[in-house]
Amino acid sequence: MTEYKVVELGALDTWDEFEGPLGRGKRFAEFELETKYMGMSSNAADPGKSAPWWHFHSQEEELYIFLSGKGQMGLNDEVVDVEAGTTVRVSPGTWSTWRCLPDSPEQLRFIVMRAGGGDLPRVGHDATMDKERPLPWA
């Protein structure tokens, strides 16, 4: 573990250019940053795009920090409007999903942080998906 590490994610309006294993616009920067306790992804989604499924984490707390565009989050049985500056803490065990509104004036760009009571689990090792549950705006 080095004392620090610098990663250039690029200006926000270039975040959608990143091609990762989970598709375009989603970058799990934690691998490049070599973090020990925190997970971080940068996200950019076109109007009308949504997360492909609901998920929750068993141990990890998540923080969604929205930076541009207009969208919604599904949080258990509720739907919350989000825009630049909306920040949402999602506790372990809470189902969540998100979408960029079809008429959003720009891409929904946001950061997702993850941390729990110990070393950071690897991406996917603390997540439960429900690929059958209808998305709340379907």
Next chain:
Amino acid sequence: MTEYKVVELGALDTWDEFEGPLGRGKRFAEFELETKYMGMSSNAADPGKSAPWWHFHSQEEELYIFLSGKGQMGLNDEVVDVEAGTTVRVSPGTWSTWRCLPDSPEQLRFIVMRAGGGDLPRVGHDATMDKERPLPWA
């Protein structure tokens, strides 16, 4: 602990309006978000402004996510240029400080995240400051 909590920080160009105990433009949103494992502050600094001192954390890892403006971070004996998209992992025990360049075209706006191997320490309870050490651009 509720299942989730939503806090409106406002659009990035309003972050400097927040008046907190550490001055204008620095908002420890973790209290409003009621996070358990992660600390978060939103930050906006005018051109020429710098952090008032160096500091390091004993247990917590920090992540600086720069969103606008041009600045620099001091990291132990090095100085790193930062701009929108620059993300810096700072490991425990690493001295750091920051400034917005005097000729930055806009405010330096950034998020600072903190997490460690357990519940989040309260702000200040894991930090060591050196108020005598000259800032690297002094």
